[in-house]
Structures are given as C-alpha cells and as structure tokens.
Amino acid sequence: MAVRRSILGIDGPEPLARAMRDAQYIADEGLSTAAYLALALGKPLLLEGAPGVGKTEAAKALASVLGRELVRLQCYEGIDSAAALYEWNFPRQMLAIRQAGEEYVNLYADTFLVARPLLLALQAPRDRVLLIDEIDRADHEFEAFLLEFLSDFTISIPERGTIRAEEPPVVILTSNRTRELHEALRRRCVYHWIGYPAPALEAEIVMMRAASVARDTADRVVAAVNGLRAEPLAKPPGVAETVEWAEAATLLHSQGVAWPRAFLRSIGVALKDQDDLEWVAPRLEALLGGQAA
Template identity: 85%
Template sequence: MTVRRSIQGMDGPEPLARALRDAQYIADEGLATAAYLALALGKPLLLEGAPGVGKTEAAKAIASVLGRELVRLQCYEGIDAAAAMYEWNFPRQMLAIRQAGDDYVNLYADDFLIARPILRALEAPRDRVLLIDEIDRADHEFEAFLLEFLSDFTVSIPERGTIRAAEPPVVVLTSNRTRELHEALRRRCVYHWIGYPDPALEAQIVMMRASTVAQDTAQRVVRAVGALRAEPLAKPPGVAETVEWAEAATLLNAQGVPWPRAFARAIGVALKDQEDLDYIVPRLDAILGAA
C-alpha cells in the first residue's frame, strides 16, 4: 500500500518549485511535479539524463528544502551490499579483545558497527535523504539488491537482526543511462527525465549561481554551450560547466582579456577531454562568433 506523506508548507508542485528556487535550484514544471509526487506518495524518485544536467544537484536541493541531511551512496562497478549497508570495524574489535583480556566483549555492539548510507537512512528516515547516485554504473546484482531494499526498506544484520525504517525514507536515484535499468526497479519509482535546459532557463541558472556574471555574458556563454552540445563531443559540457565557463571568462575579462578571447582562453573549464579540445579549438572562433 502506498504511504502518503505530509509535506509541510508545500501542498503542490508550485510551492515545491518555489522552495527549490530558494535553495538555488530552478526546477521546471515536470521535475517539480515528479519530486512532489514522489515525496507525497512515499516513493523513490528516479532521475535520468545526460551527465551534468543537474540530477545530483536536484537531490541536494530536495534535502535542503526538507531540512534534512543528504546521505550519498555513490555507485560504481563492483559495488556490493556491504559497501552500501554496513560493515564491522574489525581492527577495533581486535583491539577491544586484546584490551579486555579474560573479560567478555560484545563484538557486535554499536561501537563496532560502521553504518553505510543505506543503514544511515533507515536509522533516521525523518532526518535524512538517501541519494543513490549513478545507479547505472553498478552491476545487475547490486541493482537486484536495491530492488529488494526499496520494496520493504529493511536491512538484515545477521548478528543483530532486522532493522526496518519507521517510515519510508526519502530516496532519490540518478542514472546517466549508460545501461538500461530493470523494469521492476523503474516501477517502484516516480520517474523523470532531465534534459539540458532551454537557453533562457540556462541563462537564469548562470545568473543565479554566478553573481559576478553579467546578463549579456550569461546569454553569450549559453549560446556557445548550445553550439558545443550540437557537436559530436565525447563529453559535452553540462550546466555546471556553463556556469564555470561564464565565471572563468568574466574573471579573465576583469584581468584585461577582451571578449571573445576571454571565452576562448577559458575553454578548458567547459571541455575536459583532450580529443574534444583538439576537435573544437580550430572551430572555436566560428562558434564564439555565432554566439
């Protein structure tokens, strides 16, 4: 049965969007609606999109709006359940045994338990938001484990028993879609695809996050980034790179580097792959001229 949450002060997507903006994150109608429904229905929020479109930042903003700590589980190839849930502090256990001599030592007391992100989220579901970042980088076995966890929000510790969350924690999953996620996992989530923002919205983001950047500069760098994304690049610039490029170019211009040369000299802030740079640099003057 679906659990419905009360979200204090936010009775719909629009108030949530305003709260996210106050937290320095601009959410469009689709994202605000998906986030609101996930929070209200007690379901995980699955955000997919290209790298750099703001998926992780959205989770951070949601945690900020809720006034909760963000607990991040960074997925990677080969990650296992132990890395996500808990482990025992073996060196500390051995030290305690040596120090105790003939006295009894409870090796499975809290002092020896190292809580990993999932266990931390279960222990305080009203105080924490669990971010499962880049789940597509994990293998299918770990995805199956997450599927089971998201079904009942419990963790079994053989030495301690089962730990169950008092209520479903707020969970945000992100995926760069380097592989397809299992359909069963998708069904448990409220889904939203985050694409690159349109130029007007991206310019707003630059102005919000980079107070030293002039509006004309923000608009020019957004147009240039849009042109870069249209090129066959291995790693096109994300929103964070747009903001950083605008800041870097503004800094160089303040040091006397004229436009558009300031943009060209700061290109390493926007593109961070040598092959991409080799391809773009000969074309950069034309791209900046069009911007």
C-alpha cells in the same frame, strides 16, 4: 498521502518549485511535479539524463528544502552490498579484545558497527534523504539487491537482527542511462527525465549561481555552450560547466583579457577531453562568433 503531506509541509508542485528556487535550484514544472508526487506518495524518485544536467543538484536541493541530511551512495562498477549497507570495524574489535583482557566484550555493539548509506537512511528516515547516485554504473546484481531493499526498507544484520525503517525514507536515484535499468526498478519509482535546459533558463541558472557574471555574458556563454553540445563530443559540457565557463571568462576579462579571447583562453573549464578540444579547435572561434561585446 495526507500524512506524507503534513510531514513535508508542501502543498503541491508549485510551492515545491518555489522552495527549490530558494535553495538555488530552478525546477521546471515536470521536475517539481515528479518530485512532489514521489514525496507525497512515499515512492523513490528516479532522475535520468545526460551527465551534467543537474540530477545530483536536484537531490541536494530537495534535501535542503526538507531540512534533511543528504546521504549519498555513489555507485560504481563492482560495488557490493557491504559498501551500501554496513560493515564491522574489525581492527577496533581486535583492539577492544586486547584491552579487555578476560572481561567480556560485545563485538557487535554499536561502537563497532560502521553504517553505510542504506543503513543510515533506515536509522533516521525523517532526518535523512538517501541519494543513490548513478545507479546505471552498478551491475545487474547490485540493482537487484537495491530493488529488494526498496521493496521493504529493511536490512538484516545476522548478529543484530532485522532493522526496519519507521517509515519509508525519501529516496532519489539518478542514472546517466549508460545502460538500461531493470523494468521492476523503474516501476517502483516516480520517473522524470532531465534534459539540457532551454537557453533562457540556463542563462537564468548562470545568473543565480554566479553573481559576478553579467546577463549579457550569461546569454553569450549559453549560446556558445549550445553550439558545443551540437558537436559530436565525447563529453559535452553540462550546466555546471556553463556556469564555471561564464565565471572563468568573466574573471579573465576583469583582469584585462578582451572578449572573445577570455572565452577562448578559458575553454578548458567547459571541455575536459583532449579529443573534444582538438575537434572544436578549428571551429571554436566560429562558435564564439559574436559571443563578445
């Protein structure tokens, strides 16, 4: 743990929280503590929460704090190990053979190897942060493959041998909890649930991310968003939508659109589903009641 701490240059959760704030991310005590422990102990950090609460942004902020490149593996249904590990550039290999004539060509040299996120993380663990995004979208087979990878941080390339990381890379996994993850994967990680922020904190996030938005507008749009989240919506607005709605309404207002009309006309920035728009339409003005100065 001491070695990890000396490498990271971070002495505890509070300094990490301050550093993340400098990277334009407000981490509460729970997140900063979980992130610090994961970094100090060399364990993956598993962040779960509803879409739009800032899980991926937290990974970006941590990479920024560490001064490392963020390497992102976006999971999806049907993803396989080739998309995560590596593949050989077959067209380039064939071109090299044709150009070489009778000369020998090493078809498995670095120039033909296309490294994917997991291999990239192993090749430079001190320079990169590996983000495995939305692991819950992958199938159980791929999750089992990842569990094996996280156990020893090695990749076997038949043509090249085994590649092992010099030290465990910083790994962050996110999940929207569309399905339950395997217990073995959870046990390997430091876990933290990210919920929607409290209204005061969300307004602070708006002010940090959108310099053009007045504090009063931030408070009012946050109140409206919390009203929307209380509705049975298919896709409730996340924190990013809160920031964008505040910016969009402010822009319209600066062009002469009066409040609350500026909020009403920019609702498509906050809600991205037609059924949701139809559901809230009859009650939208009530949700925005008092939302305009």
